[in-house]
Structure formats: structure tokens, C-alpha cells
Amino acid sequence: MIGQSLWKVWAVRAAAAVLVLAAASPVSAQAKDPRWEAFGGYSFLSATGSDFPRGASHGVEGEIAFKVSRWFSAGFSVGAQFDTSDDLGLNFPGVKASSSVTQYLAVPRFIARTDRADFFAHALVGIAAGRTNLGGFSDSGFALGAGGGVDVRINRRLAVRGHMEILGGLVDIMETDVRAGAGLVIRLGR
Numbered sequence: 001m002i003g004q005s006l007w008k009v010w011a012v013r014a015a016a017a018v019l020v021l022a023a024a025s026p027v028s029a030q031a032k033d034p035r036w037e038a039f040g041g042y043s044f045l046s047a048t049g050s051d052f053p054r055g056a057s058h059g060v061e062g063e064i065a066f067k068v069s070r071w072f073s074a075g076f077s078v079g080a081q082f083d084t085s086d087d088l089g090l091n092f093p094g095v096k097a098s099s100s101v102t103q104y105l106a107v108p109r110f111i112a113r114t115d116r117a118d119f120f121a122h123a124l125v126g127i128a129a130g131r132t133n134l135g136g137f138s139d140s141g142f143a144l145g146a147g148g149g150v151d152v153r154i155n156r157r158l159a160v161r162g163h164m165e166i167l168g169g170l171v172d173i174m175e176t177d178v179r180a181g182a183g184l185v186i187r188l189g190r
Helices: 003-023
Strands: 036-045 057-069 072-085 098-115 116-132 139-153 158-171 174-188
Touching: 036 072, 036 158, 057 098, 098 139, 098 174, 116 158, 139 174
Parallel strands: none
Antiparallel strands: 036 057, 036 174, 057 072, 072 098, 098 116, 116 139, 139 158, 158 174
16 A cells, blocks of 8 residues: 555656646647657556455556547557566465456547647546456456546657556456556657
């Protein structure tokens, strides 16, 4: 629990720092925004006791999105996080659990664009699959979430993204968790 609350404190600080940097950055006129965006980067998925036997998981995430208008885009996201737990508690002495959670999600996103950054809020809806070497805990099901983030432009074609969302599902090893990610956005088209 202490590790999770410390992580939340640092996540809030990092998000605040990105927002301050985006607001303080010099403005530059943008022509037309590119129509397509591809994101790739690191992904973290928190865990609670109800996610047994999975602990906090680290992995990767990718997304492709099409800009429908200046303030709305539609995308598809795939994320995969992995964990190995050596100590499952008193009821499972000496048992080692390897687990993974994969999400396949549609992402409608509302965007507030400025000259240097794009702030967004999004919903996530799709399917999640949880797998573990302890057979009874593996399943797949509906997943739903909501969150937001910021893309800070490096230039017209490249940005740095930070995002966080609450993600839940009808999957035993991914009940209601925080998913956070950071990485690069490549902007394509026009």
C-alpha cells in the first residue's frame, strides 16, 4: 500500500510538471494538424488485492488514432503488462505466479489544442484478457475506462505523451486499476 500511495504522489507531481512546462513553453503557430497519430511507449497497471495473483505490472502500449475534427479523434489502443510474483502469501508457500494482462480498446478522445500542447480526455471500451500460469485465474472479458493526459509537441510531427486512466473489467486479474503511460506520438498526414 505504501508503494502505491508513493507512486500516486509522484504521478501527480509528474503530471503537474508536464502541465507547467506545456503552459510555459513558447508558442509557435501551427498550420494544419496532421490527421493520424501513432503512439508507443511504456505502460504501468496498478494492482489491488482483488487482482490476485497479479501484482503491479509493467509493459508496453500502442495506439493509432484518426483526427475526425480539431477537437475529436477516434483510435484503437493495445496494451500489455506483465508481472512475476514470488511470494503469494501464506496459502501459497513457494508458488511463483507469472501473469499478463492485455487490453484491446476503442478510444474516443476529446481534445483541447493549444500551440504547444494537446490536453485530452478519453473513454476506453473493449476487451481485456488476463493470463497466468495458475490456470483458474486466466480469463477475458469486457473492459471499460476513462482518463486523460497531455501531448507536448516537440515539433509538428513529434510529441511526448503522458496519460492516466481508471481501467476496469470483468477480468479476474484486472478489476479496477490505474493505468498510466508515457511515450512518443508520431503525427502523420497533411
